[in-house]
Amino acid sequence: xxxxxxxxxxxxxxxxxxxxxxxxxxxxxxxxxxxxxxxxxxxxxxxxxxxxxxxxxxxxxxxxxxxxxxxxxxxxxxxxxxxxxxxxxxxxxxxxxxxxxxxxxxxxxxxxxxxxxxxxxxxxxxxxxxxxxxxxxxxxxxxxxxxxxxxxxxxxxxxxxxxxxxxxxxxxxxxxxxxxxxxxxxxxxxxxxxxxxxxxxxxxxxxxxxxxxxxxxxxxxxxxxxxxxxxxxxxxxxxxxxxxxxxxxxxxxxxxxxxxxxxxxxxxxxxxxxxxxxxxxxxxxxxxxxxxxxxxxxxxxxxxxxxxxxxxxxxxxxxxxxxxxxxxxxxxxxxxxxxxxxxxxxxxxxxxxxxxxxxxxxxxxxxxxxxxxxxxxxxxxxxxxxxxxxxxxxxxxxxxxxxxxxxxxxxxxxxxxxxxxxxxxxxxxxxxxxxxxxxxxxxxxxxxxxxxxxxxxxxxxxxxxxxxxxxxxxxxxxxxxxxxxxxxxxxxxxxxxxxxxxxxxxx
Numbered sequence: 001x002x003x004x005x006x007x008x009x010x011x012x013x014x015x016x017x018x019x020x021x022x023x024x025x026x027x028x029x030x031x032x033x034x035x036x037x038x039x040x041x042x043x044x045x046x047x048x049x050x051x052x053x054x055x056x057x058x059x060x061x062x063x064x065x066x067x068x069x070x071x072x073x074x075x076x077x078x079x080x081x082x083x084x085x086x087x088x089x090x091x092x093x094x095x096x097x098x099x100x101x102x103x104x105x106x107x108x109x110x111x112x113x114x115x116x117x118x119x120x121x122x123x124x125x126x127x128x129x130x131x132x133x134x135x136x137x138x139x140x141x142x143x144x145x146x147x148x149x150x151x152x153x154x155x156x157x158x159x160x161x162x163x164x165x166x167x168x169x170x171x172x173x174x175x176x177x178x179x180x181x182x183x184x185x186x187x188x189x190x191x192x193x194x195x196x197x198x199x200x201x202x203x204x205x206x207x208x209x210x211x212x213x214x215x216x217x218x219x220x221x222x223x224x225x226x227x228x229x230x231x232x233x234x235x236x237x238x239x240x241x242x243x244x245x246x247x248x249x250x251x252x253x254x255x256x257x258x259x260x261x262x263x264x265x266x267x268x269x270x271x272x273x274x275x276x277x278x279x280x281x282x283x284x285x286x287x288x289x290x291x292x293x294x295x296x297x298x299x300x301x302x303x304x305x306x307x308x309x310x311x312x313x314x315x316x317x318x319x320x321x322x323x324x325x326x327x328x329x330x331x332x333x334x335x336x337x338x339x340x341x342x343x344x345x346x347x348x349x350x351x352x353x354x355x356x357x358x359x360x361x362x363x364x365x366x367x368x369x370x371x372x373x374x375x376x377x378x379x380x381x382x383x384x385x386x387x388x389x390x391x392x393x394x395x396x397x398x399x400x401x402x403x404x405x406x407x408x409x410x411x412x413x414x415x416x417x418x419x420x421x422x423x424x425x426x427x428x429x430x431x432x433x434x435x436x437x438x439x440x441x442x443x444x445x446x447x448x449x450x451x452x453x454x455x456x457x458x459x460x461x462x463x464x465x466x467x468x469x470x471x472x473x474x475x476x477x478x479x480x481x482x483x484x485x486x487x488x489x490x491x492x493x494x495x496x497x498x499x500x501x502x503x504x505x506x507x
Contacts, residue, residue: 037053
């Protein structure tokens with residue numbers, strides 16, 4: 001057989017195979033075998049319903065559509081779906097799922113198995129035009145023109161490369177009604193609503209991620225303060241932001257891998273929903289603290305909240321007006337034609353909001369000590385924090401707030417100050433007293449005690465505190481607590497001057 005005929009046979013075989021796969025892909029059900037879940041094709045044959053079905057729910061779906069006989073007619077009551085992952089004319093079994101733009105419904109993987117492709121093309125048709133209202137929505141969230149330019153670049157990358165992850169994520173902070181949900185819905189129109197998903201704290205608190213991990217855009221809405229969830233959310237989302245592979249997990253079954261194509265957008269009105277370390281390369285933080293109900297746009301004659309409400313169709317919370325949808329289409333055209341700076345996409349935007357959240361991400365003791373070191377009146381700041389704490393009563397005790405005549409602050413007064421600091425910055429869980437006091441030594445504080453109290457001498461008083469231990473009756477605790485402390489040397493009675501006898505020794 002000639003090489004030409006062999007090539008022709010191979011092409012014919014590939015064509016027949018693709019045709020067969022296309023026919024199989026039209027079956028009403030797809031079973032993702034490792035997850036033991038089904039996807040049901042929509043009645044119009046285009047795409048899949050967003051809900052994942054158990055086997056019983058999949059059977060009900062087929063029965064309601066008239067594709068499967070009622071259960072009482074099944075031989076021995078055995079479900080046709082139970083015999084094999086792939087059931088002729090009803091279901092095709094696959095080993096994973098993806099959301100790959102412009103790819104067939106069934107995607108062959110490297111190991112020869114198949115994954116179902118849930119991607120659907122966007123309905124929105126980009127058209128050239130003006131989009132001032134879209135720009136106003138984004139500018140409010142981005143705080144300033146620099147933040148807006150970074151946001152445009154990030155969105156343009158995701159629109160032009162929907163199947164690629166940006167490598168950075170966006171955290172939107174601000175009061176309720178700032179337009180965070182509006183931004184997500186605009187992006188969902190650009191990428192296709194079925195390719196995007198909105199999740200919340202309940203989804204992030206569970207390990208089961210199969211219903212959102214493969215989407216092109218994940219909108220994590222209404223994040224809580226970090227301390228309320230009992231752990232750091234930022235660490236858990238690192239893989240979603242940067243890893244090329246994600247593991248899909250469902251209850252009681254083995255996990256399966258899939259390609260990670262997600263862009264992550266998070267929104268909250270809380271102070272510290274995530275912790276951002278100093279060298280973080282993932283999070284851009286955009287935080288407009290202005291209140292939408294109070295700020296009035298001079299050129300519109302309405303507040304920002306009223307402006308956002310005007311973008312929605314009357315009586316509809318999730319539907320935009322035709323005029324705003326026209327602007328969304330124009331915005332889509334602008335993002336498709338914008339030149340993307342890939343280097344900026346991969347690096348978070350540096351601004352004051354990001355620095356503020358990084359400072360809040362520090363351990364509370366480090367925040368407390370840093371604020372003290374930067375205060376022009378550290379002693380006054382300590383007093384203010386202590387009086388604003390629930391333990392403010394220690395400030396009025398007869399024993400005082402210092403150790404002897406030194407400038408060392410007692411343990412109780414210091415702990416009252418750190419509790420007051422936590423109240424001021426919105427941290428509802430102050431450190432444990434023992435942990436807090438132990439951290440002072442590492443920060444250069446000196447521990448002192450007398451017969452009434454223990455305390456710590458701040459670094460800013462250690463040079464100008466000229467009182468001797470004998471004068472203040474204070475003993476420095478330089479050794480371990482269990483070690484014996486050598487008392488300070490004292491002058492013998494024989495060398496002390498005798499009243500009325502000059503300076504000579506007593507006879």
